[in-house]
Amino acid sequence: MASQTPGAEEQSGAERLGRIAAISLHTSPLDQPGTGDAGGLNVYVVEVAKRLAERGVAVDVFTRATSFEQPPEVELAPGVTVRNVPAGPYGRLDKTALVRYLCPFVHGLLRAQAEDLNGRYDLVHAHYWLSGQAGWSAAREWGVPLVHSMHTLARVKNLSLAEGDTPEPEERVRGEDELVALADRLIANTDDEAAQLVHYYGASPGRISTVFPGVDLETFTPGPRAEALRRLGLPADTALLLFVGRVQRLKAPDVLLRAAARLLEDDPGLRDRLVVAVVGGQSGSGCAEPELLSDLARSLGISDVVRLEPPRSREELAHYYRAATATVVPSYSESFGLVAVESQACGTPVVAARVGGLPTAVRDGVSGVLIDGHDPDDYARVLRRMVAEPAWRDRMGAAGVRHASGLSWEATVDGLMAAYRTTLARYRLTVPCR
């Protein structure tokens, strides 16, 4: 597998890389992350596009239009344009329904490019399998290579579903198989994901680049806890246990609530200063996870300590992370876990499930604690220590800042630029007349 560090071929730099078409069909980079279908992928697309543009690579992000009021083009940042492509009915559609609108989306994408006076793209980078399907058609039509990021793998996700969760459909699995065969290069978030692409999808290791996602080290900075707690209207001695992200079964916020209930059973005196904050909105069609969580809090007898908060801006989130005793990420599967890195960048240790990208995002025993499984007792044990031993907690927090400093979006873009150049060089060898 290609590593994060560019090799000689990647560094040749001879390949033209002036303009990229990024595809994010099912969710717009303009959406608020932390609710609905918007999450880490949206943050990734925005952060990478802005930094590519700063380095002179213009990025157009194509997404499906969800309202007739949206202009066809919106400038997200200098050099980054979001292009809203009408395809299917307006309004939010479930991801499973979007397959039906792939053809109109591709048609709209090709037409938008044909009418574009800015000229051609050098490469297509698609995010998530639906975008990959559209991206492959566009890339072939334009005679440019396709780089694809899966972000999550259906076969892997289906191996560790939360109770009651619906498995990813067979058509997605087949779609991912096709992309592994067709994409000129696959970007994996971690070495584990790269190995999974090889193991579960038969991908060729030579066509995979591992590029870690990052964190915005200007927004997510450490700061005094007491001041952050004050901003949230909480007293300085509060023990704040934090969950940030889309509220869905897969992310298991219920494990945090159950663990908090155990803490209070063992130490009723903690009730006066314990706060459990769940920041984020509903995700997934038809389910009412936030309502289920508030029912759960009631049945556990901890409604008085639980705060269910709506999705917050990145700047507001930084205050939550700084204020927290620990951020808890008990997910059943997680392709990387941006929340874990953001928390560490703010100096707050993470208590997370040992799944997916989290062992890369968190240094177990150093900047946080990884837990096997989802038994609330195991989470309660670690959280009890985080609350009771501030010196231990603070040491981990400081280590987290150091760990996160190595995971900047700048490093991500270095890795992506190297992968793009390799892809272009190889593509030119196989299609010499371009």
Ligand code: UDP
């Ligand atoms: N997020 C946000 N506001 C919120 C909740 C979440 O901006 O209220 C962001 C969060 O900061 C992170 C992203 O949503 O950058 C979630 O990414 P992660 O990789 O943790 O999970 P995913 O959504 O990809 O499953």
